[in-house]
Amino acid sequence: xxxxxxxxxxxxxxxxxxxxxxxxxxxxxxxxxxxxxxxxxxxxxxxxxxxxxxxxxxxxxxxxxxxxxxxxxxxxxxxxxxxxxxxxxxxxxxxxxxxxxxxxxxxxxxxxxxxxxxxxxxxxxxxxxxxxxxxxxxxxxxxxxxxxxxxxxxxxxxxxxxxxxxxxxxxxxxxxxxxxxxxxxxxxxxxxxxxxxxxxxxxxxxxxxxxxxxxxxxxxxxxxxxxxxxxxxxxxxxxxxxxxxxxxxxxxxxxxxxxxxxxxxxxxxxxxxxxxxxxxxxxxxxxxxxxxxxxxxxxxxxxxxxxxxxxxxxxxxxxxxxxxxxxxxxxxxxxxxxxxxxxxxxxxxxxxxxxxxxxxxxxxxxxxxxxxxxxxxxxxxxxxxxxxxxxxxxxxxxxxxxxxxxxxxxxxxxxxxxxxxxxxxxxxxx
Amino acid sequence: xxxxxxxxxxxxxxxxxxxxxxxxxxxxxxxxxxxxxxxxxxxxxxxxxxxxxxxxxxxxxxxxxxxxxxxxxxxxxxxxxxxxxxxxxxxxxxxxxxxxxxxxxxxxxxxxxxxxxxxxxxxxxxxxxxxxxxxxxxxxxxxxxxxxxxxxxxxxxxxxxxxxxxxxxxxxxxxxxxxxxxxxxxxxxxxxxxxxxxxxxxxxxxxxxxxxxxxxxxxxxxxxxxxxxxxxxxxxxxxxxxxxxxxxxxxxxxxxxxxxxxxxxxxxxxxxxxxxxxxxxxxxxxxxxxxxxxxxxxxxxxxxxxxxxxxxxxxxxxxxxxxxxxxxxxxxxxxxxxxxxxxxxxxxxxxxxxxxxxxxxxxxxxxxxxxxxxxxxxxxxxxxxxxxxxxxxxxxxxxxxxxxxxxxxxxxxxxxxxxxxxxxxxxxxxxxxxxxxxxxxxxxxxxxxxxxxxxxxxxxxxxxxxxxxxxxxxx
Numbered sequence: 001x002x003x004x005x006x007x008x009x010x011x012x013x014x015x016x017x018x019x020x021x022x023x024x025x026x027x028x029x030x031x032x033x034x035x036x037x038x039x040x041x042x043x044x045x046x047x048x049x050x051x052x053x054x055x056x057x058x059x060x061x062x063x064x065x066x067x068x069x070x071x072x073x074x075x076x077x078x079x080x081x082x083x084x085x086x087x088x089x090x091x092x093x094x095x096x097x098x099x100x101x102x103x104x105x106x107x108x109x110x111x112x113x114x115x116x117x118x119x120x121x122x123x124x125x126x127x128x129x130x131x132x133x134x135x136x137x138x139x140x141x142x143x144x145x146x147x148x149x150x151x152x153x154x155x156x157x158x159x160x161x162x163x164x165x166x167x168x169x170x171x172x173x174x175x176x177x178x179x180x181x182x183x184x185x186x187x188x189x190x191x192x193x194x195x196x197x198x199x200x201x202x203x204x205x206x207x208x209x210x211x212x213x214x215x216x217x218x219x220x221x222x223x224x225x226x227x228x229x230x231x232x233x234x235x236x237x238x239x240x241x242x243x244x245x246x247x248x249x250x251x252x253x254x255x256x257x258x259x260x261x262x263x264x265x266x267x268x269x270x271x272x273x274x275x276x277x278x279x280x281x282x283x284x285x286x287x288x289x290x291x292x293x294x295x296x297x298x299x300x301x302x303x304x305x306x307x308x309x310x311x312x313x314x315x316x317x318x319x320x321x322x323x324x325x326x327x328x329x330x331x332x333x334x335x336x337x338x339x340x341x342x343x344x345x346x347x348x349x350x351x352x353x354x355x356x357x358x359x360x361x362x363x364x365x366x367x368x369x370x371x372x373x374x375x376x377x378x379x380x381x382x383x384x385x386x387x388x389x390x391x392x393x394x395x396x397x398x399x400x401x402x403x404x405x406x407x408x409x410x411x412x413x414x415x416x417x418x419x420x421x422x423x424x425x426x427x428x429x430x
Numbered sequence: 431x432x433x434x435x436x437x438x439x440x441x442x443x444x445x446x447x448x449x450x451x452x453x454x455x456x457x458x459x460x461x462x463x464x465x466x467x468x469x470x471x472x473x474x475x476x477x478x479x480x481x482x483x484x485x486x487x488x489x490x491x492x493x494x495x496x497x498x499x500x501x502x503x504x505x506x507x508x509x510x511x512x513x514x515x516x517x518x519x520x521x522x523x524x525x526x527x528x529x530x531x532x533x534x535x536x537x538x539x540x541x542x543x544x545x546x547x548x549x550x551x552x553x554x555x556x557x558x559x560x561x562x563x564x565x566x567x568x569x570x571x572x573x574x575x576x577x578x579x580x581x582x583x584x585x586x587x588x589x590x591x592x593x594x595x596x597x598x599x600x601x602x603x604x605x606x607x608x609x610x611x612x613x614x615x616x617x618x619x620x621x622x623x624x625x626x627x628x629x630x631x632x633x634x635x636x637x638x639x640x641x642x643x644x645x646x647x648x649x650x651x652x653x654x655x656x657x658x659x660x661x662x663x664x665x666x667x668x669x670x671x672x673x674x675x676x677x678x679x680x681x682x683x684x685x686x687x688x689x690x691x692x693x694x695x696x697x698x699x700x701x702x703x704x705x706x707x708x709x710x711x712x713x714x715x716x717x718x719x720x721x722x723x724x725x726x727x728x729x730x731x732x733x734x735x736x737x738x739x740x741x742x743x744x745x746x747x748x749x750x751x752x753x754x755x756x757x758x759x760x761x762x763x764x765x766x767x768x769x770x771x772x773x774x775x776x777x778x779x780x781x782x783x784x785x786x787x788x789x790x791x792x793x794x795x796x797x798x799x800x801x802x803x804x805x806x807x808x809x810x811x812x813x814x815x816x817x818x819x820x821x822x823x824x825x826x827x828x829x830x831x832x833x834x835x836x837x838x839x840x841x842x843x844x845x846x847x848x849x850x851x852x853x854x855x856x857x858x859x860x861x862x863x864x865x866x867x868x869x870x871x872x873x874x875x876x877x878x879x880x881x882x883x884x885x886x887x888x889x890x891x892x893x894x895x896x897x898x899x900x901x902x903x904x905x
Contacts, residue, residue, distance in 0.1 A: 375828060382743060382830070389743050391828075409689075410746060413703035417741045420706065424740060 011247040018229055018239055023105060026055055029112040035180050038114040038134065038141075041309045042369075043121030043148055043331035047196055047236040047318070048172070051189045052180040056233040057111060059130070063094035065106035067283035067397035075101065076398055089126045090366045090398040092133070099137060113138050116179045118172070119145040123337045124369040144175045148331045151339050156332050164328035189323045192236035196318040199235055202244030203227070204312045209251050210301035211354055214271035216254035218261040220300035221290040224281060231309035235318075263294040272297030273418050276350050278304045278377065279362040279370050284399040292408050296415045302350035304343065304370075307335040313346065336369040344377050344384075351385055358418050360390040360411075365401050388421055390414035433682035436479070437711075437879025438472050439704065440464060440690035443727030443755050444841060447475035448876035449483050449679070450884060454714060458483025458679075459873050463574040464727075467611040468693045472686070474613070475876075480679055484618055485510055488674050492666055505629070505663045511569025512625040515560060517616055518575050521609060522559065525579065526552045528605040538597050547590055547598060555582040564632050571770075576610055581768075619675035626664060633660045685879040689728060702882050704875050705731055705744045711878030712837040713739030716866040720833035723822060723852070724874070725842035727755040730822050732829035745829035753818035755841050757793075761814055764794050765807060772811060776847035779812030812847065819851035823859065832856050835864040843871040 029036050037054045039045065041061065049056050066072045075097025076090055082100065084093050098104070105111040117131045117138070122145070135143055146167045149160045173184045206226060210219050217223070226247065234240040260268040264287055275293075277300050282289050293300070307313070311333050319326040331337075338346065351359060361378050363371055375391075382389045392410050395401030434457060439446045441464060449458040460478025464471045489506055529552065533544045559578065562568040568578070580602070587598045686694035687707040694701065712722045713735055722733040730753060733744040747753070762769050783805050785796060793814065800810050826832055836856060842848050853865060868874075 379830060388741075391743075391745060406746075409703075413705040413741075413744065416703045416706050417744075420740050424738065 011243060011250055014239070014243045014246060015225070015229055018234055018243065019232070020107070022055070022233065023107045023109050026057065026105070026112055027109040029055055035115040036112045037116045037118050037176075038131075039118040040121055040124075040127050041231050042123065042334040042336055044231070044233075044309065045118065045120045045172070045327055045331070046233045047189060047192045048168075048176065048327060049118070049233065050192055050236050051185065052176045052182050054116070054176070054180055055112075057114065058232055059095040059134075060091045061232055062098060062105055062111070063091040063397050064283045066094055066098060067399075068286055069106055070284070070399075071098075071106070072284060072397040073399050089130075089368075090396050090401075092126060092130045094397045095130070096133060096137075099134075114141045116142045116144060116176065118176075119143070120148065120172075120331055121334060121337070122146075122148045123150055123334070126368065142175055142179050144172050146172055146331070148337060151332060151337055151342060154339050154342050156329055160332060161325050161328045164331065165324045168324050168327065186323055190320040193318045193320040193323055193326065195238055195241055196236040197320065199230055199237075199240040199244050200310070200312045200317050202241065202248055203230055206244065206248050206251060207302070207306065207313070209248075209255065210274075210299070212255050213274075213355070214258070214260040214268075215274065215299045215301050216251045216259060216261065218263070218268075218290075218294075218300050219306060220277045220281065220303040221263075221286075221293070222261060223300070223303055223306040227306050227309055235310075261294075261299055263290065265291070265294070268294050268297070268299060270297050271299050273358060273415060274299055274301045274354065274356045275358045275360055276300070276302045276347060276354065276356045277360050277362060278347060278374065280305045280308070280364055280367060280396060281362065282364075282394040282402050283397050284395075285402045285404060288404055289394070289402075289407070292411050296411070298415065301354040301356055304335055304347060307346075309334065311335055311338070311346070313349070340373040340377060343373070344380050347377070347381060348385065351381070351387060356387065357422070358388045358390060358414070359385075360392065360414065363391065363393045365393065365395045366398070367396060388414070388417055390417075431678065431680055434483075434679055435880045435883040436476060436681045436684035437707065437876040437881070437883060438475060438684065438686045438688075438694065439707065439873075439875035439879060440468055440472055440686065440688040440694060441704075441727050441841075441875070442689045442729075443759075444872065445471040445475040445688070445690075446873050446876040447472070447479035448873050448880045449479050449681070450877070450880040452884065454881055454884065456870075456873075456877065456880075457486060459870070459876070461572070461872065463576055463610075464690065465576075465610050466607065468690045469695060470611050470613045471690075472694055477616070481513070481618060483679055484674050484677070485513075487677065488667065488670055491670050491674070492663075499663075501660065502663055505660055507567065507570060508564075508629055508632070509622070509625055509667075511563050511567050512628050513621055514569040515563030515628075516621045516624050517614075518559065518563070518578070519556075520614055520616070521575050522556060522579065524612065524614075525605060525609045526556075528609055529601050532604045533597070533601045536597065536601070540594075541597075544594060544597050544601070547594055548601065551583060551586040551590075551598075554586055555579065558582055564628060576606060580606070619671060622671055622675070626667070629660070630664070683883040685883040687875050687879040689726075700883075702879060705733055705746075706741055707875045707878030707882065708839055709733045709735045709741045709744075709878065710739045710881055711874035711876070712839050712866075714877060714881055715868055715870075715874070716835060716837050718835040718864070719837040719866065721826070721829075721831070721836045723826060723836070723838050724840040725754060725818075725822060725838075725848070726840045730754055730825055732822070732826040734830050734833065743830055745825050747821070747825060753821040757818060758842065758845065761793065761797070761811070764797050765811070773815070773844075773846035773848065775808055776811035776815045777850065778808040780806070781809050781812070782816050783809045783813035785810070785813040785817045815845070815847040816851050819848060819855055822852070823855050827859075832860040832863055835866055836860075837866040837868075839868070839871040839874040841872045843867055 025034065035054045036057060037049045038057045038059060041058055046056060063072065066075060072094045076093045078097035078100050079093035084096060103111045117134055119127055119131050121127065131143065135141065146164065149163065177184055207219055209216050229240045229243050260271055275298055310330060316333055318330060359381055361374050363374055378389050378391060381387065392407050394407060433452055434449050437448045443464055445462050445464045447460040448456055451457050458479040459482055460475045462471055462474040462478060492502065529548050530545055533541055533548055538544060583602055587595060590598065685700055685702050686696045687702050687704045691701050708724045708731060709722050713719045720735060722735060724731045730747045731744060734742045736742050758772055759769055762772050767775060783800055785793065797810055838852055849867060856863060856865060
């Protein structure tokens with residue numbers, strides 16, 4: 001057992017080192033002369049940012065990490081004091097509040113101002129307004145916006161790809177060259193993309209492991225840690241490939257030993273329910289939220305949220321041979337850019353392939369991208385698969401919108417409902 | 431030995447208990463207001479259910495010998511009412527002592543006068559209560575001790591000098607809580623005999639009673655029948671009392687549910703979600719139920735069930751309790767009406783005033799504004815009732831809509847205006863569906879709990895909690 005813990009720690013140590021390294025680099029960006037690019041996770045062009053030797057900052061990651069460190073309430077209050085309405089996305093208010101309070105990032109280190117604001121995913125309208133706000137705060141930053149067509153027709157057409165590549169040639173690349181002072185080097189990008197592809201292969205394998213019983217991992221609550229490196233700028237690095245390879249091996253060892261997922265209170269003993277969850281988690285009470293699930297023996301075998309930075313389940317990968325085209329496809333292929341039937345198909349596939357007993361939606365007050373269509377999706381999945389569905393409401397980073405007792409009450413009822421269902425099914429089979 | 435199963439639904443406003451037998455038939459039900467001490471609320475509800483079970487047993491036995499005698503029915507109704515009075519009288523005694531004690535210990539410069547005023551008030555409300563229970567069937571109106579006594583107390587305080595208003599109200603607030611949270615044990619047999627003595631006085635007195643124009647003829651016809659036949663009933667009843675009082679109502683298993691379920695002193699596996707219990711109870715009473723709407727004190731639930739009564743999906747109000755029972759209570763206060771009067775008053779409306787506010791607190795301000803603008807009380811009330819049903823309908827839509835048959839449960843289902851709008855809106859949105867509403871709608875959660883207790887809870891009874899040391903037997 002001791003060996004496993006050491007192995008388990010290695011992937012965690014790797015991740016910690018990577019993140020610490022990034023924040024250290026950001027803190028020293030001014031001294032080292034590195035240019036800083038603020039961008040968002042969905043449809044992020046991390047490879048391109050890396051190609052121009054820039055350092056990425058992801059405002060929504062800072063917001064969620066601030067929330068996990070119980071700092072978001074004060075930041076949101078600060079933003080509201082500056083006339084941001086109660087209804088504004090709480091990621092935005094947390095970020096704006098953090099900026100107003102000195103831009104000290106979640107690690108306690110000061111974040112550098114952006115040299116460039118790169119908006120590469122327009123499916124979330126709030127992102128645009130968010131950067132408009134940041135533009136006012138950082139008048140010297142260059143703004144680059146690339147329009148990402150929504151997959152309204154349920155597919156990415158060559159026209160859509162060409163449209164995006166054209167924007168990259170005409171808008172994104174010239175401005176990034178201008179800000180970084182570095183010429184666009186396609187060969188360099190191809191090398192980076194090769195690493196991206198490898199990391200994507202590994203993470204796909206990792207998120208397939210919950211098909212085992214018991215599931216060796218929780219694909220939502222632990223999953224959000226696993227997607228960290230690939231979503232925050234390390235996709236396209238050998239470090240990320242190493243991290244995912246290591247993680248995969250650790251999980252394989254858990255499977256070999258028949259172990260269930262690791263929770264903050266140790267290993268989950270009995271897997272009673274296997275769930276698919278749609279929607280982001282709540283970050284302010286992340287541990288309490290997770291605990292409600294593992295206390296009931298519920299493991300999340302698949303989640304839509306872990307696909308927010310890229311959907312790899314259906315075989316799509318970055319392709320070094322088609323660098324800009326594949327970047328375009330990547331932007332259009334993030335989860336919230338899929339149309340509602342595509343999302344239903346993807347979730348249906350997960351429910352079936354991962355043998356889920358139930359489907360739970362965590363509806364987020366702040367998030368239009370996720371919330372739109374959630375109820376319709378739930379109804380259709382319920383009708384199609386005759387699977388028990390549950391619906392809870394919370395928020396991303398505003399602690400005022402996480403009602404522990406309400407959520408616990410709903411989930412308790414839901415789990416009792418699942419138990420009943422299982423009991424009935426068992427009786428029918430006998 | 432016969433086995434019984436208990437379900438307790440600890441709601442935010444009322445606590446309900448239902449006892450079922452091995453055939454899932456309801457043998458007794460009890461209700462009380464939820465109070466700070468949940469255990470006391472649950473205990474009282476259970477006690478009431480057990481008394482009810484004993485009365486039902488008595489009635490069942492006597493039915494054999496007294497079938498087709500209308501006077502028997504009237505007598506038993508009176509007996510139940512007076513039986514409740516006997517319980518309330520004991521609580522009233524404790525409250526009176528507590529009121530005097532609280533006032534005497536206060537630092538008010540005129541505390542002696544306040545004590546005198548209190549004695550006057552107590553001297554008025556005690557006989558009032560007695561009279562209403564004995565002669566006006568107050569016991570059958572489902573009112574709780576706190577409601578009855580505070581209504582009468584407030585009325586009397588209103589007649590006193592204004593300067594004593596605050597100290598008198600303060601004395602009441604300080605006294606009622608400890609009294610309400612105290613568990614008082616009663617002996618069923620003793621209380622029934624006491625109630626029979628009181629009824630004896632009542633019926634003897636009927637001979638000399640002057641006819642009163644305000645009462646209908648049937649009242650006197652019924653009373654005369656009871657007057658002539660009550661000795662016979664009294665005699666038969668006494669022969670059964672001993673037996674029934676000693677009959678063991680053995681609670682073999684129980685399940686706690688409702689908003690306060692986690693606070694019930696039950697083991698974890700004796701606690702069930704109220705969503706499952708309400709659905710199960712509603713489905714038991716109406717087996718074709720597929721959609722259940724339950725509006726309780728603090729929450730509204732829209733539940734979809736399958737043919738077995740098992741929940742397939744549900745939705746609850748999350749951020750706001752406007753539209754639930756408490757909202758109606760607040761509105762009733764705003765209009766100076768009792769909760770029971772709200773629905774009938776709303777149904778007098780000629781039109782429905784549009785109410786914009788979905789917030790309970792803002793609705794209060796909006797009502798004042800509307801009254802000021804000359805809107806009629808029934809019209810405003812109709813608008814309010816309509817708006818809360820609209821909220822419930824949105825929840826139903828989110829849960830998957832209305833499927834045939836539709837059952838409406840919870841305390842709010844007793845409100846006739848709510849009922850009217852629910853019917854109207856369900857038909858408008860979902861067409862003709864069978865709509866089930868039961869007079870016992872408030873007990874559905876407790877019934878579901880009791881039925882779950884009979885089915886799949888295998889845990890032993892908790893030691894030293896709700897069930898007495900007599901090994902499961904109560905009273």
